[in-house]
Amino acid sequence: MVEGSEKKRRSRDPERTRERLLQAGYREMYRSGFQSASIDSILAATNVTKGALYYHFESKEALGYAIVDEVVAKLPRDRWFLPLQRSEDKDPINALIGVVQAIPTRPRDIKGGCPLVNLAQEMSPLDEQFRKRLQTIFHAWQEAIAMVLRRGQSQGTVRSDLVPDEAATFLIAMVEGYEVLAKNSQDVKVWKLGIRNIVGWLNSLRAPRPSRRREQRISNMHVVRQHQRFRLGRKR
Amino acid sequence: MVEGSEKKRRSRDPERTRERLLQAGYREMYRSGFQSASIDSILAATNVTKGALYYHFESKEALGYAIVDEVVAKLPRDRWFLPLQRSEDKDPINALIGVVQAIPTRPRDIKGGCPLVNLAQEMSPLDEQFRKRLQTIFHAWQEAIAMVLRRGQSQGTVRSDLVPDEAATFLIAMVEGYEVLAKNSQDVKVWKLGIRNIVGWLNSLRAPRPSRRREQRISNMHVVRQHQRFRLGRKR
Numbered sequence: 001m002v003e004g005s006e007k008k009r010r011s012r013d014p015e016r017t018r019e020r021l022l023q024a025g026y027r028e029m030y031r032s033g034f035q036s037a038s039i040d041s042i043l044a045a046t047n048v049t050k051g052a053l054y055y056h057f058e059s060k061e062a063l064g065y066a067i068v069d070e071v072v073a074k075l076p077r078d079r080w081f082l083p084l085q086r087s088e089d090k091d092p093i094n095a096l097i098g099v100v101q102a103i104p105t106r107p108r109d110i111k112g113g114c115p116l117v118n119l120a121q122e123m124s125p126l127d128e129q130f131r132k133r134l135q136t137i138f139h140a141w142q143e144a145i146a147m148v149l150r151r152g153q154s155q156g157t158v159r160s161d162l163v164p165d166e167a168a169t170f171l172i173a174m175v176e177g178y179e180v181l182a183k184n185s186q187d188v189k190v191w192k193l194g195i196r197n198i199v200g201w202l203n204s205l206r207a208p209r210p211s212r213r214r215e216q217r218i219s220n221m222h223v224v225r226q227h228q229r230f231r232l233g234r235k236r
Numbered sequence: 237m238v239e240g241s242e243k244k245r246r247s248r249d250p251e252r253t254r255e256r257l258l259q260a261g262y263r264e265m266y267r268s269g270f271q272s273a274s275i276d277s278i279l280a281a282t283n284v285t286k287g288a289l290y291y292h293f294e295s296k297e298a299l300g301y302a303i304v305d306e307v308v309a310k311l312p313r314d315r316w317f318l319p320l321q322r323s324e325d326k327d328p329i330n331a332l333i334g335v336v337q338a339i340p341t342r343p344r345d346i347k348g349g350c351p352l353v354n355l356a357q358e359m360s361p362l363d364e365q366f367r368k369r370l371q372t373i374f375h376a377w378q379e380a381i382a383m384v385l386r387r388g389q390s391q392g393t394v395r396s397d398l399v400p401d402e403a404a405t406f407l408i409a410m411v412e413g414y415e416v417l418a419k420n421s422q423d424v425k426v427w428k429l430g431i432r433n434i435v436g437w438l439n440s441l442r443a444p445r446p447s448r449r450r451e452q453r454i455s456n457m458h459v460v461r462q463h464q465r466f467r468l469g470r471k472r
Binding site for chain 2: 033035036111112113117118120121122124125131134135138166169170172173174175176177178180181183184185186190193194197201204
């Protein structure tokens with residue numbers, strides 16, 4: 001049992017204290033990485049005592065793991081899974097394009113980069129607990145995309161010769177790759193160009209429209225137009 | 237002027253000492269990142285005195301910048317620019333495929349990830365000198381790929397509707413994105429799957445062969461096969 005004012009503060013709203021520590025810890029980790037994150041900065045930002053922090057999280061690692069599971073994991077959930085779920089009545093490729101186009105491109109997002117990539121890059125070779133937790137997030141993200149592509153295949157709107165799991169990983173690799181380049185350039189334009197090219201690639205995953213196929217039987221000129229549907233780097 | 241044995245060691249072969257410091261510093265930065273890199277570890281690994289290190293590099297930052305300019309910059313040069321230059325008589329897409337397939341996939345490469353991405357992720361938001369130096373490397377890499385694609389366009393082997401600079405950035409984003417995923421999974425298989433999908437994408441950049449176009453005028457069945465040349469995630 002803990003005595004005095006500290007006990008009071010905790011029992012007043014321990015869940016809220018825990019949540020404030022998670023949020024301040026997340027911001028500190030986003031700014032400095034896990035290894036350089038300062039517990040003192042987190043305490044200063046939350047006005048929580050060290051004792052209270054260690055009541056909720058037994059170590060800096062335990063705080064870090066909870067931040068991954070409860071804060072970082074929310075990012076692909078809020079930006080990908082939920083919008084994709086809500087768009088079940090939409091064309092799957094349009095739904096994916098909508099999600100890619102909604103990725104935040106504020107200067108502060110470009111400056112800090114993707115929190116998931118930052119942590120994966122820093123901690124994967126160093127700490128197996130971090131690595132596995134982050135991998136779980138990548139897997140869930142991949143599965144959310146693959147599910148949409150499978151739905152498109154069964155509806156006939158997505159190319160049937162595509163392997164949904166691999167195409168989903170390809171999409172994630174592209175998104176994360178462009179985030180790395182945008183963070184290095186510290187330039188929103190790099191990210192916007194990335195989105196445009198990713199959208200072009202997504203358009204190339206559409207199944208050929210039956211009406212178009214019929215037209216092709218009539219005129220071969222449509223073949224060339226059909227090719228141009230893969231819009232990567234199409235000239236403006 | 238420095239007296240005694242230290243002077244002797246320097247004057248014996250200062251260039252070699254400098255090179256050893258760069259190599260040991262690179263390994264230490266690859267292992268721990270720049271911020272956590274330990275000068276003492278670098279000195280222990282090289283058996284060089286602190287005075288000799290600061291004779292060559294006036295600060296830890298100066299050592300870091302020299303490592304970027306002289307060691308990290310070599311990686312895309314050796315793995316991309318030079319092989320692409322040497323393959324000037326080859327089909328450009330085949331040359332790019334060859335380079336992608338030659339990216340090292342030893343477990344230690346997967347474990348540590350790409351040194352360029354690691355440093356860009358860590359240092360771009362923190363230090364403008366690091367950021368610009370790393371950006372110069374990304375730009376040179378992009379230009380080397382774009383040049384090959386432009387050559388292919390002028391030869392008629394690469395699709396004419398593609399913007400070489402953007403396609404080059406797309407390729408780099410994919411390579412770096414898959415490296416991030418492979419580093420997180422610590423699994424060579426993820427990287428090998430990445431290479432296969434990147435190769436499939438590269439194949440999709442080929443201009444339609446004139447002979448094929450002729451065939452299409454004869455039989456429309458070829459249209460479908462032509463589409464399947466975009467091999468991302470093609471079923472095995």
